Amino acid sequence: MPHVTEANLTDLAIERWKNIPDPRLRRIMTSLIKHLHGFVREVEITEAEWATAIDWLTRTGKMCTEKRQEFILASDVLGVSMLVDSINHRLATGATPTTVTGPFHVHDSPELEQGANMADGAPGIPCFVSGFVRGLDGKPIKGAVLDVWQTDGDGLYEAQRDTDGPWLRAIYRSGADGAYVIRTVAPVGYTIPMDGTIGELMQRTKISHMRPAHIHFLVEAPGYHRIITHIFQAGDQYIDTDVVFGVKEPLIVNFEKKPSGRMPSGETSKAPFYDVKYDFTLQPGA
Ligand code: BEZ
Ligand code: FE
Numbered sequence: 001m002p003h004v005t006e007a008n009l010t011d012l013a014i015e016r017w018k019n020i021p022d023p024r025l026r027r028i029m030t031s032l033i034k035h036l037h038g039f040v041r042e043v044e045i046t047e048a049e050w051a052t053a054i055d056w057l058t059r060t061g062k063m064c065t066e067k068r069q070e071f072i073l074a075s076d077v078l079g080v081s082m083l084v085d086s087i088n089h090r091l092a093t094g095a096t097p098t099t100v101t102g103p104f105h106v107h108d109s110p111e112l113e114q115g116a117n118m119a120d121g122a123p124g125i126p127c128f129v130s131g132f133v134r135g136l137d138g139k140p141i142k143g144a145v146l147d148v149w150q151t152d153g154d155g156l157y158e159a160q161r162d163t164d165g166p167w168l169r170a171i172y173r174s175g176a177d178g179a180y181v182i183r184t185v186a187p188v189g190y191t192i193p194m195d196g197t198i199g200e201l202m203q204r205t206k207i208s209h210m211r212p213a214h215i216h217f218l219v220e221a222p223g224y225h226r227i228i229t230h231i232f233q234a235g236d237q238y239i240d241t242d243v244v245f246g247v248k249e250p251l252i253v254n255f256e257k258k259p260s261g262r263m264p265s266g267e268t269s270k271a272p273f274y275d276v277k278y279d280f281t282l283q284p285g286a
Helices: 009-016 023-043 047-063 070-077 080-088 197-202
Strands: 126-135 145-150 169-173 179-185 214-220 227-233 255-258 273-277 280-282
Touching: 009 023, 047 070, 047 197, 070 080, 070 197, 145 179, 169 179, 214 280
Parallel strands: 126 273, 126 280
Antiparallel strands: 126 179, 145 169, 145 214, 214 227, 255 273
16 A cells, blocks of 8 residues: 555545445445545644534534434534435426425324314414315325424424423325315424534524424325425515525415404404415325
8 A cells, every 4th residue: 555645645545445345335435535535625624623523523413312313403504404305306397395304293193184273272373274285287186195293383393392292283184186274373483403512503603593484294195206395484584594495485385364254164263364375296106
């Protein structure tokens, strides 16, 4: 082996890490070394900075538990989660695009009837979300599963509330004509967790740590590409600065504010409420 120099070290490391039988792992590792070395060379990292980075990564790892994933948050705020999502869900024009899953999805939400309230007893402005699930050919999709989760009107998810039962989450199914109806409360914009190592880093920037108001959806039906996405409230003050880069144009939706009176459920509301119309378009596929 030639003696190591600053100039030849990257080539030597790539050459050694080519010695991996699995071609995909070989490709990933050699590319990682190339870009990691490129980064270290470009910024000429100091020993003190590298020690700080290792310490930060160590503390980030120590923060991760069953309930909290600080590394995913790092991936989110650096735009990597959305890049992975975009590469893995290159859908046809017209199909509802995907966006980040986020850490707050809970499996096995209760199944509710069309129009049933998934926000019973929760703070917030009443909000009806309805529309159709269709294929790219415009045909209605019957029995599509819509797994829905969001914050309450205080900006808190179930995991952030001291609650026994399900909170602001439910599963709905589209009817024979592809229609779905959800009753909830309007979500509000919220901050990502700032009490960990990501927060520590963000505090040293001028970057907003807020997400615009949104409702999460996982929509699936046999024979169609499953999507995980959000709808975002048009006009939200954080819509252009989402800290996790999740906002895509087709996902921005008008939350129409209606005056007090008869709601789509037939009940009378003494306060104004939101009426939101949104159609999901699924691409055929696995
Ligand atoms: C969310 O939308 O729930 C979320 C996504 C990424 C980071 C934090 C929260
Ligand atoms: Fe969210």
